[in-house]
Amino acid sequence: MRFENNRTLRTVVISLVIVGVILLALSGVLRPVLGKVMDPFVRVQGWISNQFMAIYDFFTLPREVTDLMAENSQLRNEVSQLQSQIIELEEQLSEADILYALLDFARAKPESTYVAASVIGRDPNPFMHYLIIDHGSDDGIRYGMPVVTQQGLVGKIDAVTASASRVQLINDPASSINVRMQSLNVEAQLTGTSTGDLELTMIPADANVQPGEILLTSGLGGNYPSDILVGQVLNIQKKENAIFQTGVVESQVDFSSLRAVLVITNFSAIDIQSLTNE
């Protein structure tokens, strides 16, 4: 019985001490004491935590770097894809600009019918100036049809297959076109050269031709329709006692960067070869 009373008393005392300590802790009286007791523990806990995190990082960080590198590579791929898309779209825009310009030209001259064609190649022979276009007899293209752009005359169809054609440029050395000057009632002949320059010949000696004079096709000879812009006179050479003057012409067409052309399909060249031979 006495033993039981002692145990009860001890329990009550311990409980009172615990409650007292809790009350003291809650009231803040034990804070300095707790601080001193907890401080070493917190330091040890911090050290262990740091060591653990170091070990954790050692095992997990390389994996994250690999993930980042993979993500970086993926993003780089996306960027390059987008860049190539931009280039493609710019290319399409440029092609669309060319086609719109050709369309404007075709609308401005509704009396002719046109077939638009892309330039797909050039004659490998450096002495001759020819283009290869991606439309042929299947598209209604025939030998001798004139080829133009919005900037002026390009040349004429020289050979045709079912799906492609060869165009003789006006600056080819074998090309010869009858032209007239827009502001003068004077006709002349325009020939190409092996270096791609345009020479104006057969200008009457008494004609007062000035640089800047606009040249149009005259339609003589039946190779080209009349009134197609050919180019502009750059300079004129006048020799004493010569029957004709000569000159150099600049075409508005940049033959080296042609990408699309129009073929005038309702014009048939007249072959006068048989007449001249007989």
Next chain:
Amino acid sequence: MDIFLSSLLVLVFTSLQLSVVSRIPLNHGKADILLLFVIAWCLNRQARKYYIPVLLAGGLISFISSLPFPTAIISYLVAALLTRALISRLWEMPVFSMLLLTIIATFFQHLLYIVIIQFQGITIPLLPSLQAITLPSIFLNIILAFPIFLIVQDAQKFVYQEVEND
């Protein structure tokens, strides 16, 4: 196998010539990678049926070009025969032979073109043409001779090693 591969290379080089190389002039000259291919292919002694790609290349270019039909065939055939004739008389290093033959063959080709064009009734001034067209063309061909030679040599290694293994 060598006929198949050489024909395939002729088709690839023809396409490149028309769409890319002919659009990159130097002054007024243009490179002729088919001529370079012909020389590079014929430089290998093992290429006994060299005339097949040569005729194919000449035929294709003759069909496409505005020059009279056999002109390109003649120019490539002459380049091939010249290469075969000089192959044993030149240095052991084929790359030097390639460069020398490129210069000679390009010069001859342009001379042939000028003569043929003159026969067609078109006046080509000789000296200005040589200055503005032939010399830049030779320069471009020299630049392209080395890569074409390497491509053709690699292709021939593949073909003729296979033949030796058989």
